[in-house]
Every structure is written in structure tokens, then in C-alpha cells.
Amino acid sequence: MYELTKGALDQIMNGVEVEKPILQILGHKKLASASSQERFRLLVSDGVRINSYAMLATQLNSLINDNELTEFSVCQINRYAISMVNNSGKQKRVMVILSIDVKVPGSEVGEKIGNPTQQDGPQQNGDASSVAPAATSSTERSGLPNSRSIQQQKNTNLNDTLSTGRGVATTPITALSPYQNRWVIRARVASKSPIRTWSNSRGEGQLFSMTLVDESGEINFTAFREQCEKFYSMLEIGKVYYLSRCQLKPANRQYSNVKNEYEMTATGETEIVPCHNEIEDIPHVTFDFSPIREIETMEKNGIIDVLGVCKSCTDVTTLLSKATRKELKKRDVNLIDESSTMVTLTLWGTQAEEFDGTTNPIVAIKGARIAEFNGGKTLSCLNSSVLQFDPDIPEAHRLRGWYNTTGCNETVNTISKTLGGLGGGLNGPWLTFKEAKSQQLGCGETPDYFVAKATINMIKIENALYAACPSENCNKKVVLHDDMYRCEKCDRVYPNFKYRLLANCNLADWTDHQWVTTFNEQGEKIFGLTAQELGELQESRNDEFTEKFSSVAFQSYIFKFRLKMESYNDENRLKATVVTMVSLDFKTYNTHLITQIKELANIAKAP
Structure with missing residues (x-):
């Protein structure tokens, strides 16, 4: 007979910490989602109750896709988090499963254990309330939220709470939803973009974005205007921070490839506090590299991770944006790997200006976008892409050894239709x-x-040479008048000018x-x-x-x-x-x- 942790679901849904409960999976359902990321809802049983308000963290989707987590499986829940969702105007607790081990496969069990009944929500009974105080300290140590710790966070700001030495209840990234009012996450900055300027019909200003990761998943974070100025300098790639009071909204796939249905935006109430303790459970950037030769057969606009050595690169070139009429800095980097195949990676802005290809660096890109031009394939970086040079990972060390011994002298096959891999935007027919x-x-x-x-x-x-308007985004020729220089385009006069070729x-x-x-x-x-x-x-x-x-x-x-x-x-x-x-x-x-x-x-x- 297979023993389940009877009564565990009633306790969990009443905010009581249950350590590693044994539950049975009675079914799963794929949820409709606006993003490409799959989400699965589980029907679980403890032998006494059945609960359909259980979610599988997205990083565990392979358990279902590979048929490891099947109907009737008996499993041990190693780690979970409780999240609140809005269900027909009522707040419901959802158990988000973050770590799970299959103890007995469903094919071996073959049937439902016991005669469990449906659990509609939190069961307010004497047993649950009597054990709740005893479970509080365990919950706070594990980083799972409960009603008392969350109420404390509502009444004090995050920095004051941390400075007192009290434990902070953190919510896993994968458990976040717009229906929650108060939460704290503890996450590592996996990547951070340079500050960029934006302009549209609603105004203009500066922004930056970054990718946050914890042991449960990842999410994109964006800060505009005052929040951009406030937080940019304090946030460092690779460091861990506590974050709270951000706005959550559905992710915009046009600007981010982060695997999360939601994204964060900083507000005037947003709090970010450094975590001074190194947290080993929170991962750094992880890659899933695709060989360069396979890019040729991949679909346009696909998002992949790539590792290559810079064989050559072009100088920075300046283009004029058709939409904004602003100058854009661009550099093409030609990457090869052990498949002796070359692809052109296009860098823009600060990344293009700061890149140094003289030492043939190893380049690792997480989240590169595949583009297509003249029948060839190229790569470009998104705002959320992570770019690392000479990373300290085994794959990079192996590639360096190959390039230094034989790769630098091999004839390569280029899949980017540029002039023999010269890059630099040199697409087009070769003619005299x-x-x-x-x-x-x-x-x-x-x-x-x-x-x-x-x-x-x-x-x-x-x-x-000609005398041009000295303003940043104007190169119009100026006219000398009364020792001043007038720009007809800007309709302004200046005491000086800049030279243009x-x-x-x-x-x-x-x-x-x-x-x-x-x-x-x-x-x-x-x-x-x-x-x-x-x-x-x-x-x-x-x-x-x-x-x-x-x-x-x-x-x-x-x-x-x-x-x-x-x-x-x-x-x-x-x-x-x-x-x-x-x-x-x-x-x-x-x-x-x-x-x-x-x-x-x-x-x-x-x-």
C-alpha cells in the first residue's frame, strides 16, 4: 500500500508549512496562455482531499512532456510556494510546486489511492489553526509566505525589515501574478541593458531593463524615468537583491524573450535592497547552446543560445533610423565554432562601441534572435539578451583550445550572405x-x-569639410550671420559649430x-x-x-x-x-x- 501524507492539503491551504508531503497526481491540464511558455495545472490528492489548485513550475514542464509525471503517480513535494489568485472575484490559494520527485510511477500504482473528496478552499478548522503558530518559524526560514509575515511586510518597508535582522518571506518568481498585492522576491541580476532613450506620443525619457532569476524561474524588469535614474547604478550583474512593490503585467514578446508570462515595471513605491549573503541556490546564467551550423535550417525570429569565437569584426558604422531619424551605431561580429561554420552577429549601440575583437574573444549569447537576409541567416541581440565574453565555462574553454590549435586556420562555411564573412553590412552582389x-x-x-x-x-x-549644427542629432549645414551660426532645421542660432566630412x-x-x-x-x-x-x-x-x-x-x-x-x-x-x-x-x-x-x-x- 502506498502511504500519502493525509490531511496535508487542508494544512497547506490554511497557510501551514508541511515538510515534503507525499501526494498522488490524479491528472493535469495544459492552461491557455498568451505566451509561448506552457503552464500545467495539476489535480493532486493526499488520500483525504482532492485539490485542483496546484500548479507546476514551468522549469518542471519536462516531467509532463517526457511522461514522467503521469496519472496516479505518487510523488514527494520537496518545495512549494503559495500564491494568491483571483477566482470569480474571490482570492484563492494556489500551491506552486517548485521541486518534486516521482516516488512511484503511475503505471505501477494504477489506481486512485483512498476515497478523497474535493477541497474547495481553505478549511478553517481547529486543527489547522492550532498548528499554524508552530509552523510560522519554519515557514519564515524556508522563504515561504504566510499571513503573519506578509502582514508585517505591509506595515514596514523592506529595508527596515531587513535591517532589524528579521526573516523576510520571499515568493518564488514563478509564483508571481498580478493578483497579489504584496510580495518580496530574492533574485540574481542575470543581465542588465544600457540606459536607452525612448520617445512616443505620450512623452520621452530614459529606461533600462534587466533579467532576474531565482531557483524557480526568470522574469524581465524595466525601470523608466526617475526609477531608471534611481536604480541603475546600484544594480550589478551577478549580485542578488530583494525586490518588492513592482507592477506586474503580461509580458510584451516584442521586446523580451524571457520565459515568463509576466514582466515587472518599477513604480514610485518599488523597493530594491541588496542581499549581502551569497545564495548558492540562485543560479547564474545558464546556457543551452545550439551549434552554428544548425542555425541555417532554423526558423526566422527564433531565439537561441550561441557560443562562438570572434574570427573577425568590422569597425563601428553609423546608420540613420528611418523611424526616428536618429543615428544608430552598429558593428558586425563574425563567429565560428567547432563545426567550422560562420555566422554574423550584429551588435548595436553601446555594445557595438565597446566590443573589442582584437583578441578573438569567445562570445556567449543567451537569447539571440535569428534574422534572415538574402537567403542567409544572421544573429542579433534583443534588449533581454545576455552577452558574455570569454566566460569561465567548459564549453568556452574547449572552443578556445580548438581555435588556437586548428580552428584559426580552417576554411569556414558562412551561412550569413555577406562578402565571404566580411560582415559590416556588406550584403549584395560582388561586381566590378x-x-x-x-x-x-x-x-x-x-x-x-x-x-x-x-x-x-x-x-x-x-x-x-562643412560647418554643421552642433546639436547632437542634427548635421544640417549652418549659416554664419552676425558672428552666430544659424541652423534652419532646428530654427536656432549657436555661438559655435561642429565640422562634418x-x-x-x-x-x-x-x-x-x-x-x-x-x-x-x-x-x-x-x-x-x-x-x-x-x-x-x-x-x-x-x-x-x-x-x-x-x-x-x-x-x-x-x-x-x-x-x-x-x-x-x-x-x-x-x-x-x-x-x-x-x-x-x-x-x-x-x-x-x-x-x-x-x-x-x-x-x-x-x-
Whole structure:
């Protein structure tokens, strides 16, 4: 006969701590959810009562999906939490199972044990109330909430409670719901985004987000405006904190891939207090890496974890957002792994500016999004993605050993349709100047793009620099008037200006030459100086300024060009501009040439 912990469900639903009760599973039901994360409701029995208000923590879903937790199974509940939900206007207690062991499989038991009756809710009886005071200290030590500790938290703030040394009842992340009024979680900061600026019809301001994890699950946290300024500097990745009084709402899957139906938003009442004791039960970031070669067959917009070594990367490029008209910083990082396959990871903003690929770092990404372009696959990071460099994990050490011994010299297969894995946004056909002209690129209604290796013949000195508006997001040319500089776009006058580059370059390859326009960022790459430095050089040492234009001649780069027919003074002219460029890496470029030769010679890739 299988012994169950009789009466356990009545005690649990009355707030009494029951240590490791033995219960029987009589069934489960998959709940409808707005997110992709599965949630299962369980029908449990202690031999006396049946209760359908039991939930399985999402990290235990595999027990049901793998048919380990089946009907009639006898199980030991190692850890659980009580959460309150709103059921038809009434508050109901729900037991969230956080850890469970199957003692006897359902196939062996084969039937319902005892003759249990339905439990509708908390049973207010003498037995339960008599043991409740004795169970209080055990509950507080285990971190599970009860009525007395929760009431204490309502009357005092979190920091005061912790400073007195009293125990704090914490709620597991997976047990949180918008129907709870008061809760405290203890969680580790797994990732934290840089501060970003937002703007919409309701206003503008700053925000940051972070991913919080505890032993039960994870959740996304976002702070806006005053809360952003208040909490950003105090929160450190890897540290553990107590958090309370945040707003809970359904998760927005557009901005987060965290596996939780809900997300947190800081409010004016939000409290965050550091936990000074190291909690071993709270995990750090865990990864589930997919080999890079498998990305090619994966669906677009899929979210995966990836580990790769940076074989090469581009310089930071600046793009103009079509939606906001603000400048965006971008860098492409080419990652390879032991499958000798390369994929391009695109970094944006601060991550792009701070990344250093000179030492070929190992890059681990949790929650990278798969994108598709020209039939190839690339990766990008979301706000909630976790990015680690040279992580101290066995997989990274193994990859480093492979790359240092053989991987750095292997020919790789790239699944990102960029120029031989050069990245940098160099998508497009590889053509010579003669081929581009013969195909009449740019003569249609929409602009055309192509990629070429070209050498600088010369750069015109005249009008290569202009005085621009000094405001952060405006590059409009200013007009000097009464010793002040007026920007027509901003409708303001300034006492100073900033220099911007707008250089006309003559480029050549082995077939032809082409005049092109290079804007500020690309021009700065060519000169190795900022526009401001060039302008100051022109003002103070004009001879050195002129010499600088001569010194950059006969340097070769990989360029991506934009061609478009434009009308000026009723005359049609083909305008060619440099979209982006990268320095010439001869080793990677030769790999591209070898690939082209094999394609022309119809040489199949060796198996």
C-alpha cells in the first residue's frame, strides 16, 4: 500500500508549512496562455482531499512532456510556494510546486489511492489553526509566505525589515501574478541593458531593463524615468537583491524573450535592497547552446543560445533610423565554432562601441534572435539578451583550445550572405565598376547596391569639410550671420559649430574608376582622424591638412555602394555614395576569391 501524507492539503491551504508531503497526481491540464511558455495545472490528492489548485513550475514542464509525471503517480513535494489568485472575484490559494520527485510511477500504482473528496478552499478548522503558530518559524526560514509575515511586510518597508535582522518571506518568481498585492522576491541580476532613450506620443525619457532569476524561474524588469535614474547604478550583474512593490503585467514578446508570462515595471513605491549573503541556490546564467551550423535550417525570429569565437569584426558604422531619424551605431561580429561554420552577429549601440575583437574573444549569447537576409541567416541581440565574453565555462574553454590549435586556420562555411564573412553590412552582389555600369545599376526607380574592392585614387580637398549644427542629432549645414551660426532645421542660432566630412573620392578597380561621395563616418575611417580634428588642422596647419589628403591615396578597402539616378537643375546624374566600408583583410578576402574561383570552375566543395 502506498502511504500519502493525509490531511496535508487542508494544512497547506490554511497557510501551514508541511515538510515534503507525499501526494498522488490524479491528472493535469495544459492552461491557455498568451505566451509561448506552457503552464500545467495539476489535480493532486493526499488520500483525504482532492485539490485542483496546484500548479507546476514551468522549469518542471519536462516531467509532463517526457511522461514522467503521469496519472496516479505518487510523488514527494520537496518545495512549494503559495500564491494568491483571483477566482470569480474571490482570492484563492494556489500551491506552486517548485521541486518534486516521482516516488512511484503511475503505471505501477494504477489506481486512485483512498476515497478523497474535493477541497474547495481553505478549511478553517481547529486543527489547522492550532498548528499554524508552530509552523510560522519554519515557514519564515524556508522563504515561504504566510499571513503573519506578509502582514508585517505591509506595515514596514523592506529595508527596515531587513535591517532589524528579521526573516523576510520571499515568493518564488514563478509564483508571481498580478493578483497579489504584496510580495518580496530574492533574485540574481542575470543581465542588465544600457540606459536607452525612448520617445512616443505620450512623452520621452530614459529606461533600462534587466533579467532576474531565482531557483524557480526568470522574469524581465524595466525601470523608466526617475526609477531608471534611481536604480541603475546600484544594480550589478551577478549580485542578488530583494525586490518588492513592482507592477506586474503580461509580458510584451516584442521586446523580451524571457520565459515568463509576466514582466515587472518599477513604480514610485518599488523597493530594491541588496542581499549581502551569497545564495548558492540562485543560479547564474545558464546556457543551452545550439551549434552554428544548425542555425541555417532554423526558423526566422527564433531565439537561441550561441557560443562562438570572434574570427573577425568590422569597425563601428553609423546608420540613420528611418523611424526616428536618429543615428544608430552598429558593428558586425563574425563567429565560428567547432563545426567550422560562420555566422554574423550584429551588435548595436553601446555594445557595438565597446566590443573589442582584437583578441578573438569567445562570445556567449543567451537569447539571440535569428534574422534572415538574402537567403542567409544572421544573429542579433534583443534588449533581454545576455552577452558574455570569454566566460569561465567548459564549453568556452574547449572552443578556445580548438581555435588556437586548428580552428584559426580552417576554411569556414558562412551561412550569413555577406562578402565571404566580411560582415559590416556588406550584403549584395560582388561586381566590378565596369560590370555595374554595363548593368546600368541605379537607373531604375529604386536604388541599387553592390560591393567591390577598390583603391582610392584621390580625394578632393575643396568643400570636403562643412560647418554643421552642433546639436547632437542634427548635421544640417549652418549659416554664419552676425558672428552666430544659424541652423534652419532646428530654427536656432549657436555661438559655435561642429565640422562634418562630405568628401568626393575617385575610386578605381582593375576595370574602371568611379567618383563617389563619402559621408562623415566613412571619411573618418579613411583619414584616421575625426572631422573635428581635420577642421582644426585646416585652421592651424593648412600644409599638414593638404598633406593628409595626399597620404590616403592608393589605400584599398572593401566598399558597399549605393547608386541612384537623381535630378539636379533639370539634369539627371548618377549619384554613387559609400554605404559602408571595411579594411581589407587579405586572408578573409583571399578565402572569398578562392570560393569564387571554385564556383567559376564548377569545383564542388569537398565532403
